[in-house]
Amino acid sequence: MLGDLGWYWKATRHPLMGLVMVVPLLAFYEVGTFAGGVVGEPASLRNGADAWVREWCEQIGKGGHLVPPIVMVGWLALAALRRWDSRPEHLISTSLGMLLESLGLALCLWLFSRLWPDLLKHYGWELQIKVVAGVEGGANSVDPMRVAIPLVGAGLYEEFLFRLVSLTVIIAFLGFMGIDTWTGFFMAALFSAWFFAAAHHWGSNAPVYDGRVFSFRFAAGIVFSMVLACRGFGIAVGGHTLYNLLVGLPGSWNQA
Secondary structure: OHHHHHHHHHHOOOHHHHHHHHHHHHHHHHHHHHOOOOOOOOHHHOOHHHHHHHHHHHHHOOOHHHHHHHHHHHHHHHHHHHOHHHOOOOHHHHHHHHHHHHHHHHHHHHHHHHHHHHHHHHOOOOOOOOOOOOOOOOHHHOOHHHHHHHHHHHHHHHHHHHHHHHHHHHHHHHHHOOOOHHHHHHHHHHHHHHHHHHHOOOOOOOOOOOHHHHHHHHHHHHHHHHHHHHHOHHHHHHHHHHHHHHHHOOOOOOOO
């Protein structure tokens, strides 16, 4: 029976399906930002790739905010055109399946985040958990839409920068150095996962380093690299974004 789904397993990895998954999320994030969804919010609401992208936009000048989405869409569009002859035929059913897979990935990550401290403790790696006073207070007064916009942006731009671009560039460089593809992927996944975890603690507005959170993000970065390679960019973005929303929206499940 699983053999009947062979077309689906192949279709999700096509760049066209990544484009189908990304465009609505990108439109929500960029239009929401432009319309004032995060205008006036303190810079501390942004971190990692989201903050970097916004800083780069400001350096470019007028119209700079259009560069990141154009680059992302352009990258995926060019990749889709290169493989246009093998494009998926069942766009709607494939998209629905990708949404279900993304939700399953987000739920698995949430469960993984709940078990992570006990897993570390079991192997003798108990790490201190830093609690920031005042984080819980006033959660009910926060506008969910204003919270959701940067969470969606983080899922998009972090997967694009730390997975799709980083893995592609590093694997290509290592291949030029004579390293085989699988070894190159393993090395690139480790580096991009460290880069992903460390970037959340860089900058004046970044949260204080927490070993438990850093190690979980490092592990999650490796998982997302595997998802990108095996299931495609669209599911990696969908899973990351839904996980962010699950743990980040007011009244949602506690985050790792």
